[in-house]
Amino acid sequence: MHVDTSTSHDAAVRMQGPGPLARHRQTLIVDTPSTFRQHVEPDLIERFKRGDLAAFESVYRRFERAAWTLALRLTGRRDVAQEALQDSMLKAFERARQFRGEAPFGAWLRKLVVNEALMQLRHDRLHIIEVFDEDLRGDDDAPPPWLLADAAALDRALNRLPDAARVVLWLYHVEGFTHIEIAEQFGRSTSFSKSQLARATRRLRELLIPQVEDTPCTTGSTTTA
Amino acid sequence: MHDRLDHHGMNEDASLAAALRALPDERPPPDAWPQLAARTRRRRTARRILWTGLPAALAACAALFIAWPHLALDRHMPAPVRIAQSPAPAPATPSRPSVPATGTSNLVALQVSSTQWQAWVQNLDRNGAPLDGRALASAVTLQDRIGLIDLQLSAARNPATVADLWQQRITLLQQLGLLHLQPYLVAEQARPGRTIPM
Numbered sequence: 001m002h003v004d005t006s007t008s009h010d011a012a013v014r015m016q017g018p019g020p021l022a023r024h025r026q027t028l029i030v031d032t033p034s035t036f037r038q039h040v041e042p043d044l045i046e047r048f049k050r051g052d053l054a055a056f057e058s059v060y061r062r063f064e065r066a067a068w069t070l071a072l073r074l075t076g077r078r079d080v081a082q083e084a085l086q087d088s089m090l091k092a093f094e095r096a097r098q099f100r101g102e103a104p105f106g107a108w109l110r111k112l113v114v115n116e117a118l119m120q121l122r123h124d125r126l127h128i129i130e131v132f133d134e135d136l137r138g139d140d141d142a143p144p145p146w147l148l149a150d151a152a153a154l155d156r157a158l159n160r161l162p163d164a165a166r167v168v169l170w171l172y173h174v175e176g177f178t179h180i181e182i183a184e185q186f187g188r189s190t191s192f193s194k195s196q197l198a199r200a201t202r203r204l205r206e207l208l209i210p211q212v213e214d215t216p217c218t219t220g221s222t223t224t225a
Numbered sequence: 226m227h228d229r230l231d232h233h234g235m236n237e238d239a240s241l242a243a244a245l246r247a248l249p250d251e252r253p254p255p256d257a258w259p260q261l262a263a264r265t266r267r268r269r270t271a272r273r274i275l276w277t278g279l280p281a282a283l284a285a286c287a288a289l290f291i292a293w294p295h296l297a298l299d300r301h302m303p304a305p306v307r308i309a310q311s312p313a314p315a316p317a318t319p320s321r322p323s324v325p326a327t328g329t330s331n332l333v334a335l336q337v338s339s340t341q342w343q344a345w346v347q348n349l350d351r352n353g354a355p356l357d358g359r360a361l362a363s364a365v366t367l368q369d370r371i372g373l374i375d376l377q378l379s380a381a382r383n384p385a386t387v388a389d390l391w392q393q394r395i396t397l398l399q400q401l402g403l404l405h406l407q408p409y410l411v412a413e414q415a416r417p418g419r420t421i422p423m
Contacts, residue, residue: 035250053262053265053266056262056265057258057262060258060261061258064252064253064257065251065252065253066250067253068251068252068257069250069251072251073248078254082253082254082257085253085257086257086260086264089261090261090264090265090268093265094268144237144240144241144244146240146241146244146245147240147244149244151247151248151249154244154245155248158245158248169241173238173241173242173245173246174242174245174246201237201241204241
């Protein structure tokens with residue numbers, strides 16, 4: 001499998017922590033590549049660009065899980081994610097001639113999925129930007145609860161975040177977008193991206209704390225969305 | 226936040242990224258591809274209709290434009306309400322006025338043209354993309370107006386009025402056809418311009 005390290009490099013550069021941490025971060029990214037980072041044979045891309053429906057199905061089958069997962073994580077709703085998946089795949093097929101091979105095919109497709117997911121969110125929910133309640137503060141000194149939470153709990157908490165916060169969190173941490181790239185996607189400033197990320201992280205922590213604490217007396221003290 | 230280490234020796238960002246990346250990939254609904262394939266085929270069919278139907282429509286418009294002076298029709302389009310008004314002067318004979326030979330052939334030409342336009346519109350309606358709300362409302366209005374003209378045609382006696390009505394019917398059918406083509410025209414115009422920055 002071909003691993004595109006361009007975004008990994010960006011993400012590693014972005015992380016200005018101590019050396020071992022940066023190396024650890026880079027290792028994490030390379031070891032768990034997004035499934036968009038797949039090598040696609042030039043012949044398949046050529047047939048795809050010529051409008052071959054069989055090639056379209058091959059490309060779809062290859063990227064369906066990555067595209068669906070990304071659309072689902074960004075939108076938080078299966079019906080909206082399905083629209084985003086279909087629209088992005090259809091656009092990829094109909095605009096395949098615009099792909100010039102300057103970036104990996106998967107990165108080009110991923111960009112389409114992100115664009116479509118955001119478009120669906122804008123279309124579906126006019127108030128994509130939600131204001132966080134500044135009074136909601138978690139215990140910043142406690143260990144990150146996502147280390148203890150299982151996948152289902154983390155998934156649920158992620159879906160309870162406001163749309164913009166969830167999108168920023170996912171694009172930054174998983175897809176390796178920089179704050180500048182995220183700001184461009186939203187048409188906002190990098191400060192917006194940074195503040196959404198910080199608040200989303202804090203909110204995620206708050207949402208996950210009741211999931212990992214065993215003592216019943218603490219469950220009532222946390223605020224949920 | 227970035228530099229703070231947790232008890233696993235990772236900073237908060239890295240641990241959150243790791244946790245999010247560890248979430249399992251999801252599988253799309255099984256009917257996603259069949260739906261997408263069907264949608265792709267529909268769009269291809271619609272595009273084919275556009276590229277074969279539009280030149281034919283434009284050619285028909287051009288032919289109509291060229292033939293217009295020879296049709297010897299009153300170019301002024303009477304409003305539909307005029308038909309409802311009683312004819313001003315009493316006819317010379319109580320019977321239905323005879324249609325001159327040239328007038329009859331022109332009327333037949335208009336009827337044939339109307340039939341062809343109608344077939345084209347019906348084809349677009351059956352095989353084209355569904356109309357959005359606003360276009361659908363316009364289409365309903367046009368269809369209503371065509372229905373009204375059909376009603377007026379059934380009652381009209383004056384050859385000039387009949388010819389005018391047929392001409393109006395054709396114009397409305399053309400407008401209806403263009404309404405069906407509009408989404409494709411917009412989509413085609415948008416295609417080359419929308420590049421994806423990488």
